[in-house]
Amino acid sequence: MATATVNFTLFASSPMFNFAPTISAGVGSATTGWQYNQSGESGLYFTTLPGSSLELLFFGTGIQLEGSAGCPFSVSIDGNVTEQSLASGLIFSKTGLEQASHNLNLTVGSGAGPNAEVIFTSAIVTDEYPVGQVPVEATYAGMNSALGFFGPWSQFSNGTAHTDYPGASVSVNFTGPAILVTGPSESFGQYYVAVDDEPDILVSTDAFGPSQTQLFFQSGLDPNQQHQVTITNVGGSSFAFNSIEVWESTFPSSTPTPVPSSASSGHSDVVKIVVPIVAVVAALLILVAALLIRKRRQRRRTATLKGPFAMRLSRAFGKRGVNALTLDNLRPKTEQPADGVFPVSFDVGNEQKA
Structure with a gap:
């Protein structure tokens, strides 16, 4: 191969x-x-x-x-x-x-x-x-939101994350075979590194060194399993790092163990919750709309004219009220002229001259 x-x-x-x-x-x-x-x-x-x-x-x-x-x-x-x-x-x-x-x-x-x-x-x-x-290399710089921080941390202008708080820690989850932590080694310090369930490793840096070196490195991890690496500052010292690099697997394992990020997991949970709620609300809105339309149609079928105009004008819109006066179809008004001659009659839309 x-x-x-x-x-x-x-x-x-x-x-x-x-x-x-x-x-x-x-x-x-x-x-x-x-x-x-x-x-x-x-x-x-x-x-x-x-x-x-x-x-x-x-x-x-x-x-x-x-x-x-x-x-x-x-x-x-x-x-x-x-x-x-x-x-x-x-x-x-x-x-x-x-x-x-x-x-x-x-x-x-x-x-x-x-x-x-x-x-x-x-x-x-x-x-x-x-x-x-x-494996593919992925780099998380400084105070990257993908990293988990505990305790007070600060960030220098160059992006270096720093803490001098005893017990403060940073952790990362990944699926892959290797991890590398880089940072300054310019002052004496001690920190514990925990990889999965293995015993903690105590690492000491010297009071001299460059601003960029490998503070921790481990390879040979199971590429098919999710790993968690946590670095904890020891009391009386300080710890700073520039980046955490992990080598993530690019092939599917026989027993997949995907790494759920906070963003993707949260989005998935929100979708699972919101979709049923939206469906129920939509169904209720449709039902309410149908009832309103039905009620409005019933009102239209039973409407009658009331008040002082009821005895003067009424048209049949379904059932007639007891106070409604039904009028015959309107017809042209005719009068007997004094001279016995009828004037010209008009139909709506048609005009005839005598």
Whole structure:
């Protein structure tokens, strides 16, 4: 079956990585662990200490590491170690992995030193899907109404959503295999991430970092099921994010589980309620109109002239009242002239001359 590849990029500044033994932004800290350097938009980490390591848990069929290595290093995936030599740009690549969760560990070799540092900039996680079933990315920025918010939140002028309230949370529902939350990592903070019914994950950010990185990432979720991801701020810290990106399934499952949005669900419920009400009201209006017409016709059949004119003029409109005087059909008036000569008579619409 033909497959298509989906890539997920994680910057070195993402808290999804675990660096050991230490991390710092202080000058010279590369000799005791990993030192952060704000290079470009995403930043990087570098070290000159042999034995320094970084770790990443990921789901996919492949992974690439980018940076540079001035000394040998080793990479372990699920316990399988491979030795790597000096490199720049793409320093490690592995494909053909089982589509499952994997544990990656990079360890700096003994040749590291002031003139032989290892620099790490990003990782690219690769996953494969059958053609026609590749998930589609949907992005919800800042205070998007599709997201569920609890507690006080504010929005900066650049669109970043922010809270420093303990227990404040944001959640999203989707049907698909992956989710990525991006935002600033410029101050120390802690937050819990809950994915469905799994145990909460505690994530910590450092007191330094770029204004845009991946605060949380998880793939390998069941593409046929609806998922809920909730991020909760821990007391004593703040949390901010720029966007939440989800990869939604584009193919029907054997047991469909559609994601009802508040708008579509509400619209559907309103239609189900309003249609019967409209039908009943329409039927009542038709019935009332029919009764009014019938009553009006009955009145017309029984109407008689009353009052002071009743004895002077009446025409038969159905039944005659007791006070009604029926007149014969009107005829031309004739009089006997004094000279015995009759004048010309007129019929309506016709004129005759003598």
